[in-house]
Amino acid sequence: MSAEGAQAGIPPVRRRFREGTTAAELKAYMTPFVAVLGYKFNTDEEFVRLVLEGELEVLAQTGDIYCPCRIRTGDPKEDVRIVCPCIPFHRSQFAGMRKCWCGLFIRADVDDGSELLGVIEEPEGPVEVPVARAGDMRDGEARRVTIGKRDIAVFRVDGEFFALSNVCRHAFAPLSEGFMDGYTVMCPWHGWRYDVRDGTTDHPDSDVKSYPVAVRDGEVFVTV
Amino acid sequence: MPVKVFALSTCPYCRMARQYMDENAVSYDVVEVDKLDGQERADAIDEVKKLSGGTSFPVIVVDGEVIVGFNKVRIKELLSL
Numbered sequence: 001m002s003a004e005g006a007q008a009g010i011p012p013v014r015r016r017f018r019e020g021t022t023a024a025e026l027k028a029y030m031t032p033f034v035a036v037l038g039y040k041f042n043t044d045e046e047f048v049r050l051v052l053e054g055e056l057e058v059l060a061q062t063g064d065i066y067c068p069c070r071i072r073t074g075d076p077k078e079d080v081r082i083v084c085p086c087i088p089f090h091r092s093q094f095a096g097m098r099k100c101w102c103g104l105f106i107r108a109d110v111d112d113g114s115e116l117l118g119v120i121e122e123p124e125g126p127v128e129v130p131v132a133r134a135g136d137m138r139d140g141e142a143r144r145v146t147i148g149k150r151d152i153a154v155f156r157v158d159g160e161f162f163a164l165s166n167v168c169r170h171a172f173a174p175l176s177e178g179f180m181d182g183y184t185v186m187c188p189w190h191g192w193r194y195d196v197r198d199g200t201t202d203h204p205d206s207d208v209k210s211y212p213v214a215v216r217d218g219e220v221f222v223t224v
Numbered sequence: 225m226p227v228k229v230f231a232l233s234t235c236p237y238c239r240m241a242r243q244y245m246d247e248n249a250v251s252y253d254v255v256e257v258d259k260l261d262g263q264e265r266a267d268a269i270d271e272v273k274k275l276s277g278g279t280s281f282p283v284i285v286v287d288g289e290v291i292v293g294f295n296k297v298r299i300k301e302l303l304s305l
Contacts, residue, residue, distance in 0.1 A: 047236065050236040050239075051236055054234035054235060054236060057233070057234045058234050061234075061258070068232065068234035068235050068236070069232065069234075069235040069236070069237055069238070069280060070232075070278075070279050070280050070281065071232060071258060071269060071272075071279050071281070073269055073279060078279075082279075101280060102237065118240075118293065118294045118295065118296065
């Protein structure tokens with residue numbers, strides 16, 4: 001089908017994949033991206049095949065791999081949120097469902113993805129969101145993670161992981177770019193110091209929010 | 225009971241939902257939104273947003289009640305299958 005086909009009326013986007021791209025190629029392309037986010041392809045291979053076929057049709061129609069279960073509206077701000085893999089835009093929602101919207105991807109800690117197909121209810125209450133692989137961070141390293149509107153800094157100290165709001169209470173600098181000294185992170189702009197274990201600082205009424213962190217099977221989870 | 229399905233031609237769950245209703249001899253009207261053009265398409269997207277609060281498919285309307293996604297349990301319930 002040509003780009004003027006089913007989605008006429010909305011301008012095609014710049015083509016990122018050559019004509020004749022196959023499902024196997026899409027799979028190879030996406031695998032490392034979703035692994036970094038704590039996800040993998042669904043274990044139900046027949047379902048994966050169906051979704052990727054849908055994506056290839058969408059690719060032929062539009063020039064990019066938009067979610068086959070949602071529609072381009074023509075508003076670039078809305079449409080960018082449905083380019084596959086769309087996990088970064090919906091991290092807490094998908095972490096709660098343990099899969100992405102359509103179920104093409106499941107959380108790395110799910111054994112049988114076929115059980116999750118068709119489930120779209122989001123559990124209420126706090127959600128554990130995979131944010132990094134433990135082995136990908138060194139001791140003394142900080143990393144910025146965005147989960148929805150939350151801007152979070154994840155720290156590794158002595159093999160343990162901690163998470164704080166990434167925004168310094170003084171002048172809003174990113175703590176993930178700060179300097180680490182043991183359990184202390186020093187803000188990169190004016191040197192305010194925070195304890196990464198609980199977000200406390202010696203400035204009055206200026207502690208930053210601390211988030212619970214868990215590590216399972218080499219994957220770091222932050223509860224939001 | 226009037227049943228209307230908003231679907232995408234590319235969406236596996238839309239196919240699964242339609243197949244399920246076909247197997248159960250449910251008659252329904254279907255709109256394949258990605259096959260529409262121009263104003264018709266914009267109107268259909270608006271309607272889907274109004275009904276479901278988003279742009280995810282399928283959106284199934286059974287006698288005014290809205291089901292988003294292929295939710296077999298809800299479909300069964302509303303169609304008394």
